[in-house]
Amino acid sequence: MSDPALPFATAIDHIGIAVDDLDAAAEQYRNLLGAGPVHRERVESQGVEEVLFRVGDSYVQLLGALGPETAVGKFLAKRGEGMHHVAYRVDDVAAALDTLRGAGVRLVDETPRPGSRGTTIAFVHPSAFRGVLVELVQEG
Numbered sequence: 645m646s647d648p649a650l651p652f653a654t655a656i657d658h659i660g661i662a663v664d665d666l667d668a669a670a671e672q673y674r675n676l677l678g679a680g681p682v683h684r685e686r687v688e689s690q691g692v693e694e695v696l697f698r699v700g701d702s703y704v705q706l707l708g709a710l711g712p713e714t715a716v717g718k719f720l721a722k723r724g725e726g727m728h729h730v731a732y733r734v735d736d737v738a739a740a741l742d743t744l745r746g747a748g749v750r751l752v753d754e755t756p757r758p759g760s761r762g763t764t765i766a767f768v769h770p771s772a773f774r775g776v777l778v779e780l781v782q783e784g
């Protein structure tokens with residue numbers, strides 16, 4: 645079914661977790677993971693503030709909503725705190741989007757956009773991945 649010459653992704657970049665209180669959640673995760681956050685950033689275009697923890701070559705991304713009408717704000721109101729998305733690291737987001745589009749997968753973003761840490765990202769609709777919202781992340 646899959647072509648080993650064409651791996652979809654090179655790693656799990658991060659797991660996004662929606663939280664009500666970013667400061668409290670960051671403190672709790674610092675104690676649980678035994679290490680402090682490596683990054684904090686407001687991404688106005690996505691309506692979030694994030695706190696990142698490093699785990700191996702991947703991150704845990706705590707997400708606070710910048711308002712009730714944002715993606716994470718609506719998620720929190722509907723479902724409460726919990727896992728919000730899985731982000732796959734890819735070499736080329738635009739190419740990965742083309743591949744998925746060609747496979748008939750429903751996209752959220754038709755074109756790549758800026759993420760945190762200077763990354764380029766795009767979201768794929770949860771219906772394509774069995775109820776899990778998927779993000780594609782290109783570093784650098």
Ligand code: V0V
Pocket residue numbers: 660687690692705707715716718719722727728729731752758759760763765767769770775776777779
């Ligand atoms: C909503 N649904 C989800 C979901 N959010 N399912 C799984 N995971 C999620 N995160 C379901 C919801 O339960 C409904 O299911 C259905 O989708 C429609 O829900 P809705 O509340 O009406 O939401 P929509 O359709 O307005 O928006 C859902 C999408 C939206 C996924 C399209 O959240 C979106 O555009 N997300 C992409 C942007 C984003 O999430 N940004 C924040 C992270 P039923 O009830 O119909 O079954 S920013 C980030 O990660 C950054 C910056 C980074 O990493 O660098």
Ligand code: CO
Pocket residue numbers: 658660705729731779
């Ligand atoms: Co993310």
